[in-house]
Each structure stands twice: as structure tokens, then as C-alpha cells.
Amino acid sequence: MKRALIFGSTGGIGQAIAKQLAADGWSLYLHYDHNESAAQKLQKKFSQKFPKQDFFTLKLSFLDSMKDIKDILATIFPVNALIFAQGITDYNFLKDQDFATIDKIMQVNLVVPIKIVSFLENMLLKYDHSRIIFLGSVYGKQASALESVYSASKGGLSAFSKGYAREVASSHLTVNVLAPGAVDTPMNNIFDQDTLDEVKSEIPAGRLAQGSDVAYWVKTLLSEKADYLTGQTIYIDGGWLV
Ligand SMILES: NC(=O)c1ccc[n+]([C@@H]2O[C@H](COP(=O)([O-])OP(=O)(O)OC[C@H]3O[C@@H](n4cnc5c(N)ncnc54)[C@H](OP(=O)(O)O)[C@@H]3O)[C@@H](O)[C@H]2O)c1
Numbered sequence: 001m002k003r004a005l006i007f008g009s010t011g012g013i014g015q016a017i018a019k020q021l022a023a024d025g026w027s028l029y030l031h032y033d034h035n036e037s038a039a040q041k042l043q044k045k046f047s048q049k050f051p052k053q054d055f056f057t058l059k060l061s062f063l064d065s066m067k068d069i070k071d072i073l074a075t076i077f078p079v080n081a082l083i084f085a086q087g088i089t090d091y092n093f094l095k096d097q098d099f100a101t102i103d104k105i106m107q108v109n110l111v112v113p114i115k116i117v118s119f120l121e122n123m124l125l126k127y128d129h130s131r132i133i134f135l136g137s138v139y140g141k142q143a144s145a146l147e148s149v150y151s152a153s154k155g156g157l158s159a160f161s162k163g164y165a166r167e168v169a170s171s172h173l174t175v176n177v178l179a180p181g182a183v184d185t186p187m188n189n190i191f192d193q194d195t196l197d198e199v200k201s202e203i204p205a206g207r208l209a210q211g212s213d214v215a216y217w218v219k220t221l222l223s224e225k226a227d228y229l230t231g232q233t234i235y236i237d238g239g240w241l242v
Contacts, residue, residue, distance in 0.1 A: 001080045002081075003027045003029075003078065004222070005028075005031065005083070006029065007062075007082070007083065007113075008031060008084070008086030008087065009031050009032060010031075010038040011086065012183065012184070012185020012211050013135060014085035015211060016210070017211070017214065017215045018042055018046070020215035020218065022046040022050055024219055027055065028056070029057075030056065030057050032059055033059070036057070042055075042057075058072070063107060069115075070119055080127040080130045081131040081222055082117065082120065083218060087135060089190075090149070091147060091190050105150055106153055106156075109150070110160075121168070124173050125173060128224075129172050129224045129227060131173070131176075131222050131226075132174070134175075136154045136155075136177035136179035136233055138180070138181045139151040139154055140153075141233070142242060154179070158177050166231060172227055174230040176221055176233070177233040180236045181237025181240040182200075182208045182237075183211065184210055196208070202240060203240045205238025206238075217236060
């Protein structure tokens with residue numbers, strides 16, 4: 001079976017993943033929060049290009065109540081891959097972040113993804129080669145000033161994956177984290193061009209990553225032959241930080 005649910009399919013990285021998987025024969029749930037038009041555009045484009053596959057859009061906010069999230073997820077057709085490419089950050093000193101912002105970052109990046117995995121585990125365990133992939137970050141390992149809460153959420157994903165992977169490894173369900181460095185997406189619109197150029201100059205590969213650099217590893221982890229790699233965090237940073 002090749003059916004995946006991509007959370008955050010409307011983001012810079014999520015769109016690249018969706019494009020790669022659609023081309024590889026996957027049927028997809030294209031999740032979005034606010035960007036309905038991007039999700040619909042993807043669905044329309046893929047449905048025309050790959051008429052034998054199914055493409056559905058799925059709206060939900062990870063800030064909704066868990067009851068609402070479960071009610072929506074209870075209605076989906078079975079999938080054997082979950083890709084968590086949603087995420088938020090806030091670039092600020094901790095003392096300048098209100099508690100609501102801290103809660104939101106942890107909810108969207110870490111807590112709700114874990115609860116969704118718990119809720120959908122039974123579905124994933126029914127299939128021979130099921131996959132969970134989280135988008136982590138190099139900051140989950142190295143951490144960053146002004147993004148300490150974000151770093152904590154990403155480090156949490158790596159620790160969770162390592163432990164949970166052991167719980168489900170015998171069922172051919174693998175759980176891994178792809179942890180990029182700096183990727184050229186709207187998430188980095190908070191930085192001006194000079195700052196981005198400075199970051200670029202620090203990356204040995206000489207450029208920011210593109211979404212496709214991450215999508216390649218999603219494709220690879222989804223391969224049936226990748227059953228034996230689990231609990232890992234793979235850093236995709238052009239030699240930058242890790
Ligand atoms: N860009 C980087 O440099 C970089 C580096 C390392 C790791 N990452 C990680 O990679 C992932 C994707 O990043 P990106 O650069 O593609 O980000 P992005 O372009 O800003 O996209 C963010 C995605 O998250 C969704 N989202 C936002 N708030 C949400 C909420 N409350 N509930 C559910 N979904 C929500 C957005 O949906 P809508 O647009 O529909 O609202 C969008 O699809 C994130 O986990 C990020 O932390 C990014």
C-alpha cells in the first residue's frame with residue numbers, strides 16, 4: 001500500500017515532499033491549516049497528472065482540541081505513512097515570549113504529533129511496511145539562542161522517536177526524524193537577506209537546502225527496503241552544524 005498523510009503539505013518542505021511522493025505513485029492526504037488555496041492547488045494538479053492515485057485535502061489546526069482532531073482523523077481512509085512536516089517557531093528571547101507562545105510551539109511541533117501517533121497507531125500496525133517521519137531540526141541537537149523553545153520541541157521529537165521506535169519495531173513500523181539545517185522556505189521569511197547570506201556563508205555545501213533535498217530522504221525512508229532503519233535522526237544540513 002502507498003497511502004500517506006502529509007501534515008503541513010502546504011509548507012515549503014511539505015509541498016516538495018508532496019510533489020515527490022505523488023510522482024512516486026503515492027496517494028495522499030494533503031493536510032493544511034490556513035492555506036486552503038495551496039492545498040487545493042496541489043490536489044488539482046496531482047489529480048490531473050496522476051489520475052490513478054487519490055488526493056484529498058484535510059484541514060485541521062494542531063491548536064484545536066484533541067477531541068476535534070481525533071474526530072477528523074477518525075474519518076480518513078487508512079494510510080501506512082504519516083509525515084509530520086508542519087511546524088512553527090518564534091524568534092525571540094525566552095523572557096519576551098509569553099506563555100501562550102511557548103505552549104503553541106510545543107503543541108504544534110511536539111505534543112499534538114505524539115498524540116496523533118498514539119491515536120493512529122492501530123491503523124499503522126495493520127500494514128507490512130508502515131512509516132512515521134517527523135521533521136526535526138539541527139537545532140534539536142545543537143539548539144539555538146532565540147529559538148530555545150523551538151529547539152526543545154525538535155529535540156523532544158528525536159528523543160520520542162528513539163523510544164517509540166523500539167515499541168513498534170517488531171511490527172515493521174519505522175519511526176525516524178529528518179532534521180534539516182537551513183531550508184529555503186517561508187519559515188525563514190523572518191530573516192532579512194543579509195542574515196540569510198551570512199548563514200549561507202557558514203554552510204560548507206555553499207547553499208541553503210531546497211525542499212527537494214529533504215523530500216529525497218522522505219522517499220528513501222518510505223521505501224519498503226528501509227525496514228531496518230528506525231529510531232534515527234538524520235541531519236540534512238550540508239555539513240553546517242552537526
Ligand atoms: N525551513 C527551515 O529552515 C527548516 C529547518 C529545519 C526544520 N524545519 C522544519 O520543517 C518543517 C516544515 O518547515 P517549512 O519550512 O516547510 O515551514 P513553512 O513553510 O512555514 O510551513 C509550515 C507548515 O505548518 C503548517 N502549520 C502551521 N501552523 C499549524 C497549526 N497550528 N496546525 C497545523 N499545521 C500548522 C502550515 O499550514 P498552513 O500554511 O496551511 O497554515 C504549513 O503547512 C517544520 O517542522 C520546521 O520546523 C524547517
